Amino acid sequence: MKPANLFQMETASLIASRRTLCIKLSFPLLLGLPFVFFSMPLKARLAGLMILIVMVAFFGSSVAFVRRRREGLLGRLKILPVPMGRIMGDLLLSGTVVDILQVGSVTFLFLLVHARSVTLQGAVTTAGLLVAALLLLNAMGILLGYAMRENSEIHLTGGLVSGVIVFISGILPLPSGIKSMVEPIERWNPLFLLAESIKALVEGRAMESAAVFILSSLLLCVLIPACILRALDWQRLVCRRPVKTSTTHEREAP
């Protein structure tokens, strides 16, 4: 693979080492298996699955961001003539794609085992909400990583903030006083909506909200082409030209 942008570089880096790839994919699957196969109430299964998503996407991205900075990789990227927004965008997109592979497999297995009937609308809504939740959690993880300096700091703060995210997502039983405070956030929280969507599929119905379906579809319609755009090297595909023999190094306009 010839990586022409950071998205391709991160993706190539993931698949280059079989060991890393196996660990990255199998670890969340192993952690998620008890919530798929062990006997427990649906609420507990969903809570476990959502906590796993938070840990992989939010905690994972924040720790990875701090590690990148400590290793000097961010400094290396900063001196490249690429806007910081594009660097962060590529990190966010590649992180989300990896997370989709990591927790998507657990979610798919969960639905395969427990869903009564899966409609197209239900599947699209769930997929869109999973992507939305992973994007949001990754972005929050990067933001937290940006604010923290040390590995020890991010492990402590990341764990704490993960707890808060789980807490305000309404996926754990809360006392009625606190629940009324959390409820207004739940309507806009993709994690809560994802849990609801999975719950609906397990119970053999589709989620009632048309707005959630439309937004989920829109998100997928944007994210999939975005990934394709970043995954392909358009310069090589479109501008196929013979090798130049000149020794001067022609540059593209920055």
Add this chain to the structure above:
Amino acid sequence: MNAVEARGLVREYKPGRGVCGVTFSVKEGECFGVLGRNGSGKSTLARLILGLEKPDSGSLFVMGCGMSGRGLSPCLSRIGAALDDCVHWEDLSGWQNAYFVARMYGMKHDLVEKRLKELLDMADLGANAREPVRSYSFGMRRKLGIVQALCHDPDLLVLDEPTIGVDAHFLLVLTEIVRARSEAGRATWIAGTDAEWIGGLAHRAALLDSGSIAAMGTVEELIREVSPFQIVETRLAKAALIPMPDVAGLQSFEQSGETVRIIVNPEPMLVPEVMNWIVSHGGEVGSVEVRKSTLKDVFLLKTGRALEK
């Protein structure tokens, strides 16, 4: 226009660490060397030039871009840098790492392939280019970093400690590359501790000590300042801690284990006098060599400390 223009640059982490009121400029086509001991502020200066750190005060213009507004962003495509830390994507090959960096500088695919082959072969990395960086030695990583910095033929090349870990053959190649760059009107900024290499390559040099420039000028000018003196290198047969000689005409006295470097006025009796002092204080003189002055001696004379232990 100067490639780098720094005036009164201050970036202090704590008193004595970082840089403190540094002023220098690097002209187009010039190779400018910064010599200093570990912790003297060379890497901080490199990071300031690359915009990785912001100065506490002072002004800095790199390729015409200042620190305010968009900072160095508009000029980054004209700068290539290899810092003292070798950062690479470890699971990817050296070739992939270098290819990515070159493409980020806007180079076209075909040109990158050609240029990378040329540079990796020059750096003796051609045979290992397709192996993951994880399997590279420290020196190979350093060379890969320098190849990445050179790939897009930048107008300003910033090299921090390029001599550390790399072999003599690569240093010769790098010397040729930097000379060719100078002839083509491209500027190079090098920081390091290797006085011999930098002295032979740089047009001008600055001696950095505790964040401040102790001396600056062309290498010839700096050496001329020391040339009136005698540089005496003494090797002790039996190590003993020798106190600073109380001898008139002594300019500098630096002991590092069994080696004693002395700079004295060019009076014939001074060398025997200092030798007598050493012997009278428990030292047993093994060999004495009076030699030509180098940038190392300039550093010793200007800062009172040897460049290397």
